[in-house]
Amino acid sequence: MLKMTHLSKVYRTEVVETYALRDFNIDVKEGEFVAVTGPSGSGKTTFLTIAGLLETFTGGEYMLDGVDVSGLNDNARSKIRNEKIGFIFQAFNLIPDLNVFDNVEVPLRYRGMKAAERKQRIMDALERVGLASRLKHYPAELSGGQQQRVAIARALAGSPRLLLADEPTGNLDTQMARGVMELLEDIHREGATIVMVTHDPELAARAQRNVHIIDGQEVDIAEEPRFQAEQAASSHG
Amino acid sequence: MDIAPIFASLHKHRTPVALIVLEIALACAVFCNAVFIIGQRVAELGMSNAIAESHLVVISVNGSNPDTARADIPRNLAALRGIPGVTGAAVMTSIPFGQSAGVDGVSTGPDSQVHPGASRYMLGEGGPRVLGLRLLKGRFFGPGEYADSTLRGGMMPNGHVVIITQSLAQRLWPSGHALGQQLWVGSEKHYAVIGVTADVARPGSSSIGRGSAHYAVFFPLAPDPAFTQYVVRSAPQNRQRVLHAAEAKLHTLAPNMVIKGQTFAQIRDQAFTATRSMAWVLVLVCLVMLTVTAFGIVGLSSFWVRQRRRQIGIRRAIGATRANILRYFQTENFLIVSLGIALGMVLSWGVNLYLMKHYELPRLPWHYLPVGALTLWLIGQLAALGPALHASRVPPVVATRSV
Numbered sequence: 188m189l190k191m192t193h194l195s196k197v198y199r200t201e202v203v204e205t206y207a208l209r210d211f212n213i214d215v216k217e218g219e220f221v222a223v224t225g226p227s228g229s230g231k232t233t234f235l236t237i238a239g240l241l242e243t244f245t246g247g248e249y250m251l252d253g254v255d256v257s258g259l260n261d262n263a264r265s266k267i268r269n270e271k272i273g274f275i276f277q278a279f280n281l282i283p284d285l286n287v288f289d290n291v292e293v294p295l296r297y298r299g300m301k302a303a304e305r306k307q308r309i310m311d312a313l314e315r316v317g318l319a320s321r322l323k324h325y326p327a328e329l330s331g332g333q334q335q336r337v338a339i340a341r342a343l344a345g346s347p348r349l350l351l352a353d354e355p356t357g358n359l360d361t362q363m364a365r366g367v368m369e370l371l372e373d374i375h376r377e378g379a380t381i382v383m384v385t386h387d388p389e390l391a392a393r394a395q396r397n398v399h400i401i402d403g404q405e406v407d408i409a410e411e412p413r414f415q416a417e418q419a420a421s422s423h424g
Numbered sequence: 425m426d427i428a429p430i431f432a433s434l435h436k437h438r439t440p441v442a443l444i445v446l447e448i449a450l451a452c453a454v455f456c457n458a459v460f461i462i463g464q465r466v467a468e469l470g471m472s473n474a475i476a477e478s479h480l481v482v483i484s485v486n487g488s489n490p491d492t493a494r495a496d497i498p499r500n501l502a503a504l505r506g507i508p509g510v511t512g513a514a515v516m517t518s519i520p521f522g523q524s525a526g527v528d529g530v531s532t533g534p535d536s537q538v539h540p541g542a543s544r545y546m547l548g549e550g551g552p553r554v555l556g557l558r559l560l561k562g563r564f565f566g567p568g569e570y571a572d573s574t575l576r577g578g579m580m581p582n583g584h585v586v587i588i589t590q591s592l593a594q595r596l597w598p599s600g601h602a603l604g605q606q607l608w609v610g611s612e613k614h615y616a617v618i619g620v621t622a623d624v625a626r627p628g629s630s631s632i633g634r635g636s637a638h639y640a641v642f643f644p645l646a647p648d649p650a651f652t653q654y655v656v657r658s659a660p661q662n663r664q665r666v667l668h669a670a671e672a673k674l675h676t677l678a679p680n681m682v683i684k685g686q687t688f689a690q691i692r693d694q695a696f697t698a699t700r701s702m703a704w705v706l707v708l709v710c711l712v713m714l715t716v717t718a719f720g721i722v723g724l725s726s727f728w729v730r731q732r733r734r735q736i737g738i739r740r741a742i743g744a745t746r747a748n749i750l751r752y753f754q755t756e757n758f759l760i761v762s763l764g765i766a767l768g769m770v771l772s773w774g775v776n777l778y779l780m781k782h783y784e785l786p787r788l789p790w791h792y793l794p795v796g797a798l799t800l801w802l803i804g805q806l807a808a809l810g811p812a813l814h815a816s817r818v819p820p821v822v823a824t825r826s827v
Contacts, residue, residue: 232824235824236821236824239741240820241740241741241819241820241821241823241824242819242821261745261746262745262746262747265740265743265744265745265746265748265820266743266745268741268742268743268820269742269743269744270743274741274742274823276823276824280734280738280741280823281738282433282735282738282739283436283735284432284433284436284437284735285429285432285433286432289428289429289432292429293429293739293742294742294743296426296429297739297742297743297744297745297748298743341742345743353824
């Protein structure tokens with residue numbers, strides 16, 4: 188589903204080159220739930236933005252759903268983002284001017300879908316996240332957990348091949364975070380491929396597989412003392 | 425199209441939207457009426473005047489001796505006719521587009537309810553031919569009618585015949601039977617209409633309402649001190665030479681008179697100086713108004729693009745192409761401008777009613793409204809294009825940034 192091979196991302200200024208990702212490799216199979224973990228500045232978010240075609244990469248190869256995305260133009264990348272990828276952001280990223288229904292509808296409109304089909308998908312997605320009764324509410328009228336559920340509904344409505352979640356519970360209290368995590372697990376059980384970026388080992392532990400990034404490279408957790416210490420601390424805490 | 429969500433978004437920003445809508449409405453109202461008035465003024469510049477303008481020069485004389493004028497005029501005319509290239513010369517009391525020598529209330533009888541104001545042209549013998557009046561019905565004055573008509577009885581000629589313009593004839597006798605009728609001037613004097621000419625502009629007609637700009641009556645008059653205009657006819661290419669020669673000739677014959685010669689083209693040009701200036705001022709007002717409106721749209725659009733940068737990034741992240749973003753902002757602008765235009769149409773109508781009531785402007789023809797609407801739509805789209813292009817270049821990765 189998602190395969191990066193020797194991928195690199197370099198940010199260049201006149202005086203310095205900074206590798207956000209270096210010789211990075213990952214292979215996510217269809218139906219997997221993968222957590223990408225790592226400390227701040229390790230390159231997790233860069234990985235996510237490249238995986239979601241929000242940014243281009245400098246070198247290497249990236250195959251998404253069997254398509255080499257390196258040569259795609261901006262329109263083609265937009266189309267893939269719209270049709271194959273569902274995003275769940277830490278800050279929810281709902282559009283504050285639009286109500287719940289209209290927020291979920293936005294990506295479907297860009298797909299040029301007919302109104303009747305859009306409505307059906309929106310209702311299905313909102314029922315799936317338990318917010319079918321809040322159609323006319325604006326984001327500011329919802330709790331953080333509810334906003335994240337709307338964001339998940341927006342991601343699900345387009346029936347994406349891949350869900351990318353960036354710290355999906357990072358802005359939520361424990362109870363709300365648990366609810367959102369359970370929802371993601373339910374969605375995964377129904378067959379969705381999910382890649383979740385998190386720095387929370389507890390959340391990462393609920394994924395099928397963890398990929399750890401340090402200094403822009405995938406590392407084996409067993410050989411990384413820092414992770415061992417963090418894991419030990421979290422298991423005792 | 426994203427019209428419904430865009431309306432929803434605009435609804436959340438009512439105050440700035442209302443302000444820009446009001447600005448556009450005001451611009452629409454001013455623009456439609458100003459363009460209409462400019463059109464009226466431009467039409468006035470080309471006001472019809474059925475005389476041989478391109479053949480005529482006019483020498484105005486002041487300070488003639490009233491005691492000798494009746495003898496001097498035939499002498500002066502003979503001298504002017506002797507200038508090489510001159511094909512005719514005559515005297516008048518006033519000329520089209522020149523200074524008025526009198527306006528009378530005319531009617532079909534003492535009891536008539538219709539008595540429009542008409543300008544009085546008194547012509548010396550040969551005047552109709554020199555002017556090139558186009559007779560539509562009847563006849564010109566005969567030599568005896570000139571001789572019999574003097575001002576010895578007062579301000580009005582004591583003759584018995586007149587020629588009137590077609591517009592005045594239709595105003596007074598709409599059924600079309602002006603010839604042979606009695607034209608009353610005031611309630612005491614009346615004259616038989618012996619001819620109807622194509623429309624000749626009135627003196628000062630640049631400031632007279634369009635409906636009555638051609639209401640004129642021609643009286644025959646024997647040589648009289650009231651004649652202050654020598655009209656000299658020649659081929660157009662000889663005008664300047666004839667003008668200088670005629671001025672020189674009259675200077676020689678009457679050294680004490682103040683003499684000023686002009687071609688008729690110069691007279692027309694001067695008559696519409698104020699009209700032209702007014703038209704240019706209105707053009708300037710329109711340009712300033714539209715520029716201010718365009719800057720208002722640019723300012724608001726730029727502000728909204730900056731304010732919604734993250735929102736644009738989110739839209740890009742969930743699948744919007746650059747074209748989608750561009751179209752969103754252009755559509756948003758179109759909707760705002762359309763609201764402004766809708767309000768502006770009502771305002772235009774109101775402004776026009778006010779101008780009709782207080783400044784005798786005609787009703788605004790409906791086709792000025794779509795012209796105004798198209799202009800504002802175009803300006804709106806052009807003004808919003810820069811900020812919209814800027815918005816379309818916001819990268820999708822902005823959605824992942826917290827600041």
